Amino acid sequence: MKIDVQQAAEFLKANDDYLILMHASPDGDTLGCGHALCGALQRMGKRARAVCPEEIPHKFDYLFSACEKQEFEHKNVVCVDVADTKLLGDMKEIGDTAELCIDHHETNTDYAKRTLLRGEYAAACELMYEVINALGVEFDKELANCIYTGTATDTGCFKFSNTTPQTHLIAAEMMKFGADYAMINYVNFDLKTQGRIKLEQEVLKNIRYFEGGRVALISVPLALVQSLDVDSDDVGALANIPRQIEGVDVGICVKEKKNGSFKASLRTSKLVNAAEVCLKFGGGGHARAGGCSFFNGAEDAEKRIVEASCEAVRAALGK
Ligand SMILES: [Mn+2]
Structure with missing residues (x-):
């Protein structure tokens, strides 16, 4: 009610x-x-x-x-x-x-x-x-x-x-x-721990771009998180980074969770509704920020969320 x-x-x-x-x-x-x-x-x-x-x-x-x-x-x-x-x-x-x-x-x-x-x-x-x-x-x-x-x-x-x-x-x-x-x-x-800086350093080494640079992906393996002195908040903050890059409409962060699942966090420009993309995978959120979970490994999670994001970009551009 x-x-x-x-x-x-x-x-x-x-x-x-x-x-x-x-x-x-x-x-x-x-x-x-x-x-x-x-x-x-x-x-x-x-x-x-x-x-x-x-x-x-x-x-x-x-x-x-x-x-x-x-x-x-x-x-x-x-x-x-x-x-x-x-x-x-x-x-x-x-x-x-x-x-x-x-x-x-x-x-x-x-x-x-x-x-x-x-x-x-x-x-x-x-x-x-x-x-x-x-x-x-x-x-x-x-x-x-x-x-x-x-x-x-x-x-x-x-x-x-x-x-x-x-x-x-x-x-x-x-x-x-x-x-x-x-x-x-x-x-x-503003405040960042040394662990957080190290985490950003490592994650940014492997940033990947799709759809002519409109979609950017970073992934966060559990082993990396566990090897550093960081908390869930340090990890959560990574989700904002890809969208800070010029030209990126959908910034994606896929992180491995302790239970073996993979959580994708999306940050989007006005071009794409983040919650709508995430809803396709049982997730949700807001227009500019959303999240959803995957259960079949990192590769599967990344492939599916990247494909859906590229599709949403193409749809918005009328391609
Ligand atoms: Mn809230």
Whole structure:
């Protein structure tokens, strides 16, 4: 059932003992949303815990102060920035019992009993900002850091075309409440570990081009990742590199996962809808950024996603 912000706030006010789920390969938006909601509910005197199926990169440690660790038996599951319970890894089954989902992915599978969805929002944190206001919880520095983080990270530091005046207004509002924007943008956009630099060095050695340079592919073998001191976030950030190259309309990053699957991440220009390409392989995402998984080895994964991307480019050019 689709609900609005007011209905989501009413549900949250009427119940208690919340388990908030954030997606695997956690990013600033899901983590910002989860910790902001958890903190807001706790400030209302409710019990809440935000959990992630995978380890949270250390650079996000500053989000943890928004809420306290609480142990209790949960009664209500809320998923934030989670388009599909497949994105919950080991916690998929818990996600399938979700009472509420707060999300901004057009490809949301409507798995929760109640879904608050705004596909036009750049970040789920923009929607969480509205929910927290509807809950009547006052923002403070800690909550502001959470919301600011989601708006900044899902827009590539307010650079992607999904950024709207609303995104900036919410970020500005968070600055008024003391969000540490300089630190947040530094750790999320400038700071790189030595491992990350080494990883980029190795991966860029083998960049491949297709369709006259309009499609670029990098691949990330698990053995390489494991040989370096890097975290999931360092690996995730690689996905943005191919699209930074002049002339590339579809930038693809295929990374080998521990379970033997291969995750393809797409970043596209206006020419190609990333989510549409990824949907063909059971994935999804947004217009300019999408992802999907393959299960038959690196070669198969790369061949299929490259072919589909080249096809989408040709279709867009009317070839
Ligand atoms: Mn998001």
